């Protein structure tokens with residue numbers, strides 16, 4: 001009897017604890033234990049309940065349920081997408097950026113004015129003002145759709161709720177970065193890993209009274225939709241919104257030319273640690289908003305801005321071993337296993353050695369003392385070897401010539417560079433289990449299927465257990481089996497199910513990118529999707545004969561070259577890839593490519609350019625054509641609708657062919673007239 005009472009007491013204690021976790025997770029969105037700990041805790045209690053039937057009299061935790069957390073915030077579409085930034089890590093990268101901007105705008109080496117701003121390491125948010133009143137506040141979300149966090153943002157006192165001053169636009173979307181001051185963070189640091197996490201956690205509280213407890217700050221740095229648009233430069237935009245009541249960063253300033261860029265960079269880097277907020281670099285923006293508009297964006301970053309990161313943090317350590325890693329394209333990458341060392345606040349125990357040639361060139365050996373560096377989120381790299389510390393008996397590292405799967409490897413000959421590739425690759429594909437595993441990780445990644453809760457670690461776990469062997473298996477998971485594994489329970493399984501189901505509906509461009517054809521990245525995925533439009537048409541590539549015909553017309557697409565065509569042929573000529581793609585399609589709902597700008601000036605038209613233009617670069621002309629709904633071909637075809645002939649050195653052959661095919665030919669002047677009409 002005594003024993004029974006003890007069990008009941010223990011049970012009650014556990015249930016009370018469980019209630020606390022449940023409340024923290026579901027109602028406060030501030031979990032105190034991890035999902036898997038939560039599930040384990042719950043299943044332990046359930047086990048107790050079934051083992052001791054007399055506990056029934058105490059009620060059951062089965063009746064305790066929380067609301068679903070993922071629908072906590074309303075989803076709202078951003079008026080303009082929130083893009084990310086490309087990175088520069090050194091002077092050369094910045095020179096390259098300046099050159100690209102210059103070429104795109106056809107400026108002929110004229111120096112272009114930039115605006116330099118600290119890159120705040122916080123959480124981005126968008127504020128929408130209608131007739132001067134703050135009406136919406138959104139998190140970034142996936143860049144297209146954000147979450148409604150207005151009430152929480154309103155708790156930040158320095159965010160204006162009503163704009164003061166003259167000439168306030170009817171509609172104004174302001175982008176800003178929310179952060180916690182370093183000093184304020186010290187007071188709450190027990191709860192969070194770093195200031196950035198703390199800011200994120202605070203902004204996502206269900207109760208805004210919880211947000212209000214943490215002292216959040218912000219700097220405004222950009223705009224989305226503005227009506228009427230009266231700003232002309234980034235610098236005057238910031239000055240204006242500052243007058244209207246927004247906080248802007250005082251370290252921002254105009255920058256001209258690479259020398260000034262470097263000077264500012266060094267200066268800010270040197271005072272970085274004395275600032276009360278974390279910054280991880282400087283953002284350089286083309287100051288003139290008209291030029292920004294002309295430059296436009298690539299798939300996820302503007303061409304008019306770049307984040308120049310501060311130099312990498314370095315540390316000294318020792319190589320314990322050198323192993324190889326197989327990537328999703330079969331690339332064999334040597335990895336140094338090093339004595340764990342802290343670099344910029346993160347413990348590092350692996351560093352990449354890039355490839356065989358790099359090891360050879362730096363003569364890197366097991367046992368060597370090395371310097372490593374970590375820049376941004378990239379994998380740490382080996383910078384140099386301290387030969388003076390090398391042991392006498394150390395031997396040269398011999399690079400393996402077989403893959404971890406046992407198959408042979410080879411260095412391919414690159415048609416574009418006419419050289420042997422530096423990278424050695426496994427000659428197999430999905431039939432190499434190391435490649436297969438990486439391909440699966442690629443499929444679930446953010447840019448591809450974006451399945452939350454199915455990250456790299458879970459793929460490793462499920463792959464080892466043979467639960468997922470190929471992409472289609474993701475959609476046929478045996479959840480009852482998973483429930484029995486350590487770390488899995490009702491909550492984590494429900495979340496995983498929801499995320500997987502959601503990802504079943506996918507755009508054609510993402511599908512093409514996801515299946516992991518070499519040389520087909522996001523941008524090429526889009527180009528191909530615009531060509532095929534439907535998965536039905538794309539699936540014709542599975543048939544060898546049809547494929548040959550299709551590949552011949554693919555070369556005509558601007559952006560798709562011989563390298564890509566060879567890669568597509570190579571991919572689909574392997575039966576295993578065709579089978580895997582078919583199985584995957586059977587599980588999905590692949591949506592047709594949406595033609596943007598159906599009513600654009602060049603909708604449904606195929607265009608080609610020849611010769612140089614007086615006032616715009618070829619890239620800009622191409623981007624204008626595409627923004628107006630047109631498709632740009634890279635080589636002559638009977639299907640071409642318009643050939644646009646620039647004044648400077650047009651190709652005679654193209655002109656002759658166009659005449660022969662009776663294709664409409666227009667001059668540079670006529671092109672400009674159409675654009676201005």
Ligand code: IVH
Nearest residue numbers: 083084085117118119120124177221283302
């Ligand atoms: S401009 C079109 N300026 O960095 C993209 N971003 O990596 C414009 N950030 O999402 C971004 N400080 O959250 C810009 N002065 C600044 C910034 C800044 C921080 C963040 C922002 C953005 C991310 C891009």
